[in-house]
Amino acid sequence: MASAEGLHAARSRGRNTRQLVHEVLRSRIVGLELEPGSAVSENDLAAELGVSRTPVRESLILLADEGLVDIYPQMGTFVSRIRERDVASAQFIREALECAALREAVGKATARDVAELRVLLTAQEEADRQSDMEGFFQLDEEFHARLMAASGHASAWPVVSQAKAQLDRARRLSLPLTQQMSLLIGQHREVVDLLEQGDLDRADASLRSHLRLVFSDVEKIRAKHPELFSDEDTPLKPRRDSARRTASRGDG
Amino acid sequence: MASAEGLHAARSRGRNTRQLVHEVLRSRIVGLELEPGSAVSENDLAAELGVSRTPVRESLILLADEGLVDIYPQMGTFVSRIRERDVASAQFIREALECAALREAVGKATARDVAELRVLLTAQEEADRQSDMEGFFQLDEEFHARLMAASGHASAWPVVSQAKAQLDRARRLSLPLTQQMSLLIGQHREVVDLLEQGDLDRADASLRSHLRLVFSDVEKIRAKHPELFSDEDTPLKPRRDSARRTASRGDG
DNA sequence: GCTGACGTACTTGTATGGTAGCCGACCGAC
DNA sequence: GTCGGTCGGCTACCATACAAGTACGTCAGC
Numbered sequence: 215m216a217s218a219e220g221l222h223a224a225r226s227r228g229r230n231t232r233q234l235v236h237e238v239l240r241s242r243i244v245g246l247e248l249e250p251g252s253a254v255s256e257n258d259l260a261a262e263l264g265v266s267r268t269p270v271r272e273s274l275i276l277l278a279d280e281g282l283v284d285i286y287p288q289m290g291t292f293v294s295r296i297r298e299r300d301v302a303s304a305q306f307i308r309e310a311l312e313c314a315a316l317r318e319a320v321g322k323a324t325a326r327d328v329a330e331l332r333v334l335l336t337a338q339e340e341a342d343r344q345s346d347m348e349g350f351f352q353l354d355e356e357f358h359a360r361l362m363a364a365s366g367h368a369s370a371w372p373v374v375s376q377a378k379a380q381l382d383r384a385r386r387l388s389l390p391l392t393q394q395m396s397l398l399i400g401q402h403r404e405v406v407d408l409l410e411q412g413d414l415d416r417a418d419a420s421l422r423s424h425l426r427l428v429f430s431d432v433e434k435i436r437a438k439h440p441e442l443f444s445d446e447d448t449p450l451k452p453r454r455d456s457a458r459r460t461a462s463r464g465d466g
Numbered sequence: 467m468a469s470a471e472g473l474h475a476a477r478s479r480g481r482n483t484r485q486l487v488h489e490v491l492r493s494r495i496v497g498l499e500l501e502p503g504s505a506v507s508e509n510d511l512a513a514e515l516g517v518s519r520t521p522v523r524e525s526l527i528l529l530a531d532e533g534l535v536d537i538y539p540q541m542g543t544f545v546s547r548i549r550e551r552d553v554a555s556a557q558f559i560r561e562a563l564e565c566a567a568l569r570e571a572v573g574k575a576t577a578r579d580v581a582e583l584r585v586l587l588t589a590q591e592e593a594d595r596q597s598d599m600e601g602f603f604q605l606d607e608e609f610h611a612r613l614m615a616a617s618g619h620a621s622a623w624p625v626v627s628q629a630k631a632q633l634d635r636a637r638r639l640s641l642p643l644t645q646q647m648s649l650l651i652g653q654h655r656e657v658v659d660l661l662e663q664g665d666l667d668r669a670d671a672s673l674r675s676h677l678r679l680v681f682s683d684v685e686k687i688r689a690k691h692p693e694l695f696s697d698e699d700t701p702l703k704p705r706r707d708s709a710r711r712t713a714s715r716g717d718g
Numbered sequence: 719g720c721t722g723a724c725g726t727a728c729t730t731g732t733a734t735g736g737t738a739g740c741c742g743a744c745c746g747a748c
Numbered sequence: 749g750t751c752g753g754t755c756g757g758c759t760a761c762c763a764t765a766c767a768a769g770t771a772c773g774t775c776a777g778c
Contacts (some may be wrong), residue, residue: 227531230539230731230732231731231732232527232731232732253759255758255759256758256759256760257758257759259734265732265733266732266733266734267732267733267734267760268731268732269731269732269733270735271761272523272524272527274760275484275524275527275528276531277530279528279531285760286740286759286760287482287738287739287740287759287760288738288739288740288741288758288759288760288761288762289739289740289741289758289759289760289763290740290741290758290759291759291760300544300621300622301618302621303619303621303622306563306566306619306622307563307622307625310562310563310566310567310568311558311559311562311563313562314558314561314562314566315558329637348489363739367554367555367558369551369552369555369751370555370558370559370571371630373559373625377625387739482760482762483761483762484761484762503772505729506730507729507730508729508730509728509729517762517763518762518763518764519730519762519763519764520762520763520764521762521763523730523731523763526730537730537770538730538770539729539731539768539770540729540730540731540768540769540770540771540773541729541730541769541770542726542728542729542730542770543729543730549768568729615737689751719778720774720777720778721777721778722775722776722777722778723751723775723776724773724774724776725772725773725774726771726772726773726774726777727770727771727772727773728770728771728772729757729767729768729769729770729771730767730768730769731766731767731768731769732765732766732767732769733764733765733766733767734763734764734765734766735762735763735764735765736761736762736763736764737760737762737763737766738759738760738761738762739758739759739761740757740759740760741754741756741757741758741759742755742756742757742758743754743755743756743757744753744754744755744756745752745753745754745755746751746752746753746754746766746772747750747751747752747753747757748749748750748751748752
């Protein structure tokens with residue numbers, strides 16, 4: 215992959231190595247490129263990305279703070295399994311903040327806000343037609359972010375985004391059901407319509423049920439991919455991957 | 467100060483140096499021991515705490531993520547000034563999450579939950595009698611945390627706590643008005659009463675007005691201590707402290 | 719006195735070395 | 749066959765060294 219070169223190429227654009235590595239890793243984890251439970255070694259990542267261990271380590275500390283990796287000193291760092299508690303917590307946070315923002319946005323959102331939201335809806339429909347799941351995910355993220363921005367609380371979005379990351383890992387597995395996309399888009403449209411009409415309570419209810427649908431998806435996924443989840447309060451056995459690197463030696 | 471020794475003494479108790487340093491710094495910043503705008507040098511802190519730059523640096527990165535310090539590469543790290551935007555954002559987040567939790571807690575909180583909250587109320591009154599501001603701050607924090615826990619969303623508390631940190635820095639200056647304490651305690655009691663009575667809407671309204679009172683305090687403080695605040699979107703002139711360390715040499 | 723170039727001392731960013739601790743495989747004892 | 753000790757290799761943690769860059773004091777020139 216060109217991630218190593220891309221890293222240094224983009225580095226000149228103001229962001230330092232730590233931030234670059236952080237973004238790369240976060241993207242890989244949320245995008246399930248790095249599966250829950252898999253080990254992420256400072257050394258391996260540093261070697262792969264062509265940087266030293268320091269920025270990698272600092273990124274991992276930030277990711278641990280976000281709940282995306284678990285660091286066990288002297289044992290290893292592992293992509294965190296999806297925990298029942300974390301998902302419920304993330305859903306609660308997201309619902310509370312997005313709905314509260316929407317309630318404030320009603321009567322405050324400008325015509326321009328609504329117009330920009332509708333542009334995103336159109337783009338989402340296009341992504342649906344092309345079965346572009348990755349594109350839809352990004353547009354979905356932007357839609358919800360702008361919805362919050364319309365309330366004047368754009369600066370609270372990072373908090374939602376962080377909570378959302380926990381949910382998105384699971385959602386990534388569920389969405390292949392393409393029919394879901396059009397359903398979600400319809401709900402988006404309903405929210406925008408009600409926002410424009412100034413119907414506060416129905417807009418709130420609409421967004422809330424939309425978010426809960428997403429939440430219920432996660433539960434379905436759990437049945438299909440239990441290995442990505444963790445019930446335990448003490449998942450203290452991440453188990454080191456015993457595939458020795460001597461395998462490349464081919465002895466034997 | 468015994469902070470350096472205390473650091474290593476407590477280190478054996480499971481937490482590593484990074485976490486210890488993080489807690490110390492966070493406490494100093496929220497407690498205004500480190501004033502907004504003041505410089506915090508990795509080297510100086512490392513020397514003072516008797517550790518290397520690494521854990522200090524990692525702590526500062528976490529604090530920057532929390533919005534408590536601003537890191538300017540090759541320039542310095544400074545305790546962030548209180549920004550209008552951050553305070554408003556923190557208030558929005560806190561209000562949305564705490565009120566949403568309270569609404570869920572109504573009808574769900576056990577008798578034991580209520581009893582434990584009342585114990586805290588009693589302790590707060592005692593702190594008031596003794597004019598123990600520091601104690602009251604801790605009891606206030608615990609009260610709100612337990613209130614959220616009663617809703618079953620204790621794991622969402624760290625998010626509130628982080629937002630609260632922005633508000634607390636300013637509050638710390640306002641509370642010396644001792645009469646405020648009893649007022650706040652009365653509001654706490656009202657919330658618990660309404661929670662126990664199962665009066666959802668009035669409990670919500672009561673907590674909301676309580677939180678807004680706290681918020682309005684911040685505005686008063688701004689008038690008295692403008693140097694701790696920052697309107698600027700680009701406060702790009704933190705200005706290095708020009709007090710040379712050669713002062714200790716005593717030459718001249 | 720004022721202005722501008724320069725040098726020094728500081729800053730954070732990155733790279734690397736050494737340490738303590740844990741896991742898991744191996745191997746001898748029973 | 750089963751259990752217990754040992755040892756190798758890995759881990760994250762912390763310390764340290766080097767690099768890139770900024771700000772400020774100093775001083776020469778005007």
